[in-house]
Amino acid sequence: MKAVALNRYLPVDDPQALVDVDLLKPVPGPRDLLVHVEAVSVNPVDTKVRRSKLGQSEPEPRVLGWDVAGVVKAIGSQVSLFRPGDEVYYAGSITRPGCNSEYHCVDERIVGNKPANLSFAEAAALPLTAITAWEAFFDRLEIDDSGAYHGRSILIIGGAGGVGSIGIQLAKLAGLKVVATASRPETRAWCESLGADHVVDHRKPLPPQLAALGFKEVDYIANFADTDAYWPAMAELIRPQGRIVGIVGNAAPLDLDLLKSKSATFVWEFMFTRAMYGTADMQAQHELLDTVAELVASGRLRTTLTETISPINAANLRAVHARLESGRTIGKVVLSGWA
Numbered sequence: 001m002k003a004v005a006l007n008r009y010l011p012v013d014d015p016q017a018l019v020d021v022d023l024l025k026p027v028p029g030p031r032d033l034l035v036h037v038e039a040v041s042v043n044p045v046d047t048k049v050r051r052s053k054l055g056q057s058e059p060e061p062r063v064l065g066w067d068v069a070g071v072v073k074a075i076g077s078q079v080s081l082f083r084p085g086d087e088v089y090y091a092g093s094i095t096r097p098g099c100n101s102e103y104h105c106v107d108e109r110i111v112g113n114k115p116a117n118l119s120f121a122e123a124a125a126l127p128l129t130a131i132t133a134w135e136a137f138f139d140r141l142e143i144d145d146s147g148a149y150h151g152r153s154i155l156i157i158g159g160a161g162g163v164g165s166i167g168i169q170l171a172k173l174a175g176l177k178v179v180a181t182a183s184r185p186e187t188r189a190w191c192e193s194l195g196a197d198h199v200v201d202h203r204k205p206l207p208p209q210l211a212a213l214g215f216k217e218v219d220y221i222a223n224f225a226d227t228d229a230y231w232p233a234m235a236e237l238i239r240p241q242g243r244i245v246g247i248v249g250n251a252a253p254l255d256l257d258l259l260k261s262k263s264a265t266f267v268w269e270f271m272f273t274r275a276m277y278g279t280a281d282m283q284a285q286h287e288l289l290d291t292v293a294e295l296v297a298s299g300r301l302r303t304t305l306t307e308t309i310s311p312i313n314a315a316n317l318r319a320v321h322a323r324l325e326s327g328r329t330i331g332k333v334v335l336s337g338w339a
């Protein structure tokens with residue numbers, strides 16, 4: 001089968017950073033689906049893995065990619081949630097080969113039914129970021145997803161990125177007042193189009209901008225950009241007993257003491273945790289992806305796709321990696337179809 005892989009960990013401007021390869025079709029395990037990959041999205045995790053061991057080689061081609069929409073072609077002996085022919089979307093597991101291949105195996109417990117009204121490309125934009133924002137809000141920040149906390153406030157740092165774009169929509173669905181951050185006219189407009197009540201500029205100090213909008217403090221903060229850089233501002237802005245979630249690992253020690261007098265909570269979200277550790281509640285990702293699909297089908301959420309590129313090959317994937325590394329993409333870029 002066709003696939004895109006790395007043999008060596010290289011900078012994105014090296015033409016060998018990602019290469020087209022021919023691999024054997026994988027064989028599904030007992031709880032696996034064998035999926036024909038129709039479209040994939042690219043996330044910062046792809047670029048982080050590609051740069052993680054610069055100069056080192058892999059003995060076998062390593063396939064990246066953790067965002068898929070496709071069709072189930074075969075199922076393992078213990079699969080109960082899906083059948084061949086089902087259209088699915090999922091992110092997969094960081095501990096297994098990625099999805100940049102014509103066929104891909106994934107544990108059924110972390111797979112959702114594709115939103116019925118979306119194309120494969122529109123669906124592939126969603127899974128990794130939707131899982132992240134959903135778990136961040138409803139599992140880690142413990143926001144009530146049925147709207148019981150209507151009117152509470154959330155600051156979403158990094159509003160126009162992949163995670164922020166679905167995050168703004170989910171926070172609005174939960175009835176929250178959303179202040180998102182964006183630094184350019186086009187990203188500001190994108191955040192507003194997704195439902196943000198206010199947009200502030202993350203290139204300028206945040207507390208005075210929120211104060212000018214009437215927010216001395218906020219109930220929740222979701223940092224979808226840079227944990228270190230916004231730590232002091234988050235400590236200043238969080239309300240007493242409020243909750244902060246981070247999704248980007250810190251580069252330096254964080255001064256946890258800044259949160260003490262407020263009894264504020266800081267919690268991590270890592271969307272691969274459930275699959276990586278095979279947690280007892282791993283199937284929660286199947287359920288949340290199905291819920292997201294229903295919300296999309298009923299028009300309450302929309303895809304965050306902003307651009308589709310064809311076909312899925314090394315040259316196109318490398319170009320999208322380069323764009324993601326610029327930190328300036330809006331919503332999600334998707335690659336669709338095999339030449």
Ligand SMILES: NC(=O)c1ccc[n+]([C@@H]2O[C@H](COP(=O)([O-])OP(=O)(O)OC[C@H]3O[C@@H](n4cnc5c(N)ncnc54)[C@H](OP(=O)(O)O)[C@@H]3O)[C@@H](O)[C@H]2O)c1
Nearest residue numbers: 044132158160161162163182183184187225247269270271
């Ligand atoms: N823990 C997890 O499970 C998990 C899951 C998904 C992603 N992540 C991580 O979360 C981060 C965001 O992911 P993503 O997919 O949303 O990224 P993305 O789509 O590449 O984000 C691009 C956006 O980031 C904004 N941005 C750039 N620099 C910023 C800054 N200093 N402060 C605030 N916003 C900034 C840009 O907005 P402007 O152009 O307006 O500046 C741009 O629109 C990445 O580091 C990723 O690896 C973690």
